Amino acid sequence: MASIDVNEADVIVLSEGLKKLDLLFNDINQSLSKVSSTTSTASQLFQPILKKNQQLNVLQYNIESSLNSVASVKDLANDASKHEIILEQSISKAGLKQYINAIHKIDDILEDLNERTNSNDTSEFAGMVTHLRELIFDGERNLQVYFNKLLNSIQPFDPQININKKIPFPYYDDEYLAQMSLILDYFENSTLNEQTVDLFIKQRVRLISQSLAFLEPFTKQITSGPNVPYQKGSSGVNSYTEAMLGFIANENSLIHDLYSKEAARQPVIFAKLCSPIIQTYLKIVKHNKQLLNDNRENTGLFSFELSDKVNDVLRSLRGNKIPEADILNAELMEIQRISHSLFQELFVYINTKTRTMSQLPSDNGVPEPTVDIMSKIRKFSEYKSGCLTTIQAISRSQWLPKDTKATWTVTKNQLEDYSGPSLLSIFFGDAIDYLLFGLEHRAQETLNPQHEIHLLSNKRFPNIQKIGFFLLNNLSLIHQIVQRSEINSILGTSGLQRLENLRKKYINYYVSDWRDLTSILLDQIFVDSSGKVSSKEKDQIKEKFKKFHDGFEDLVSRSKTYRISDPGLKKLLRQEILSLVLPMYERFYNRYKDTFKHPGKHIKYTPSELMNVLNSIVK
Incomplete structure (x- = not known):
């Protein structure tokens, strides 16, 4: 068995360890990746939940705010509902004062609602605000309708009936006046004020115009025909004007009653109301002119x-x-x-009328021109009132005829008085002077065509007694007409004295022949100091008696x-003749x-017999 190097073995062991560590890191990385992925997924899942949670929080806040707002206006809504019940009733049922008070309360609630929401933006209670505004609008409209109903409680009528019966024109009773005043007071500071005033003017003008329309047809003609003289007071303009003045007085009182708190507005409203009425009257006046x-x-x-x-x-x-x-x-x-x-x-x-007299009446009485002229005078x-107003704007020279030889009985003192009554007296006195002047002129022209006309002197002229009698008869009629008419008051003391002066003048005309007769008895005295009358003078006395008797008869x-x-x-006349003749005779x-x-052979009348004859001649 081969021997293993310790270092190599360490390296191998370390390498193995590193491999395991690398695998571990890979596992860790994979785990971290999974954790990251899971975290991301979790985050995505929580975002809607958080958003919903936020929305729920906002909704909770809004609900709480709304509940608070509702709680804050709940008392206003309850109050408004009470007044709404009144406004849903008719004004006559609810009572005008209560009805107006309900509108005021609704208006106060609307104002309070705006204040409680801290702004005029009342969108949260838009429905309530709209409803309140509609209540006010409908209430004010109903007030105007009711006001119109009160105004129309007086309908157009024929004013001539009231004038004939001397009944005052219809006027609103105190209750109606009080109700109309309440309505006008309500609208005084409202945007509907002018509209309400216009409604008042429109309805009153309608009433007056339609009432006067009953009389307007009678203003179209002055007389019934082109050749018919006008009779005083017969024009329809008189009744129309009287009625219109009655309406104007009524409107003046009505405006004072309804606008007692707005004195400054009274003349403005009165002018607006009268303007269309006067426009119609102007058309009538122009037509009659x-x-x-x-x-x-x-x-x-x-x-x-x-x-x-x-x-x-x-x-x-x-x-x-x-x-x-x-x-x-104008x-x-x-x-x-x-x-x-x-x-x-x-x-x-x-002048024209007196010139038409071609001869004196057979009875020396009153001719037609005198009757016509005095009728006109x-x-x-x-029209005394109108004459007084008019005559002060003219002078005497404007009515006197030009180039006339007429004599005027007016005195200097009268001419120096320029007052209206004095001028009018002079005018009527001049008219009578001119009438008698014209009659005398025509009488002399007719009876004495070959003789000069004597109007300005005291000369005797033919037929003077007849002319005097004619003029006295005319003056007698004139005097009767004067006494029975307004001429008497117009003439006054000075004017009537002018008539008296004319009468004295014509009496002198009438008795002038009698005066000439008495002049026969005015010669020298024929009785001497011993009281005896010579035969020559006796013959003269016989002649005087004879002349007197012949002239007298x-x-x-x-x-x-x-x-x-x-x-x-x-x-x-009897007294004038007696006083002139009898004393002298x-x-x-x-x-x-x-x-x-x-004596009976030469003297026909004793004084008493003469008086009896004189008393019998004037019949």
Whole structure:
């Protein structure tokens, strides 16, 4: 057996050991690889579990947060449900105050909900927020519907019925006013405020417009026909204006009642409400102004009435900024220009009418022109208010006829008074002066065609008694019309004195022949100091008695043909003649009655007999 080297043996042993160690390392590496692979697999398996665990943690947090949030708004939801029950009822059933209070509470809950979630982002409770907002929206809409219902509790009506019966226009009772005020107060600071105000204006304008529509058809014509004179108060514009003024007064009161807490807004709302009403009225005024211009002869006097009505409307709008008021004022000025022309046109009418008189009436009474002219003057006086307003803008020279020889009875003191009443008195006095001037002028032209006309002097002229009687008859009718009409108050004391001066003038005309008769008895005295009358003078006395008797009987004969219907004038003329003739005759008679041996042969009347005759002549 061969011997083994120790070192070699060690090497062999070491090599064997290394081989085993290498195998061991390989096994270890394989094991480590397996462990690594297993660890990797385990890691992959745990990742979903960890992720799920994280998700569960988040979900747990969210659930806990949601539970906390729900717990925090649970009381709000419970409170909201109570008020929702009220809002689901009708306002009339729930009560207006309770209904409005419920809306306020819901609004407070919505605001509180936003605050509790620390922001306006309420996405966690989007459904609840949406529901609350819908409740508020529906509640406010129901308030507007109810407000509209309250407004419509008064429906359009025919205002003429109320005017005729003197019944006030319908107005809301206190309960309705209180409810409407509550609703308006609610919307005062709301985004729906203007919408609610517009609703109020719209409904009130509708009521007024539809009510006035009953009267509007009657404003289309001034008279029933083109040749029919206008009768005072017959225009439909009068009733329309009266009704409209009633509505304007109502609206003014209503706005003050409903907006008592908003004084600054009252004129604004009033202006918005009145504006469409005045627009319609403007169309009516313009239409009637055109009718006036088209037929001034028959409808001209209506301009005074229309001016008064437009003035009334403008006064009711004073202090409010309504654009249509300025336009209406411009229309008023044009209407007043028509009225201005009527003053001069009256004198043209008087002249034209008196010139148509071709002869005196057979009874020396009142001709047709006098009746027509006084009728026109009387109708003129019916518009005293409009005349007073208009006449202050014109002067006397604008109505007096040009190039006339008429005499005017107006005094200097009157002419120095420029007040409206004085000017109007002068105008009517001038019109009567001009009428009588025209009648006298035509009477002289007719009765004395070959003689000069005397109107400005005291000269006697033919037929002066007849003309005086004719003018006195006309003046008597004029005086009666004056006393029975508004002319009396318009003339006043100074104007009536003008009539009295005219009467004195025409009485002088009438008694002028009687005055001439008495002048026969005014000659020198025929009785000497011894009381005797010479034969020559006796003949003169006889002649005077004869002239007087002849003239007296002629005047008596003429005077008996005159018929006087006015008892006052009859008495006045009798007194004038008696006071003029009887004293003179009585004096002459008493002085010379014993001059003759046979007085009855030369003296026909004793003073008492003469008086009896005189009392019988004026019938």
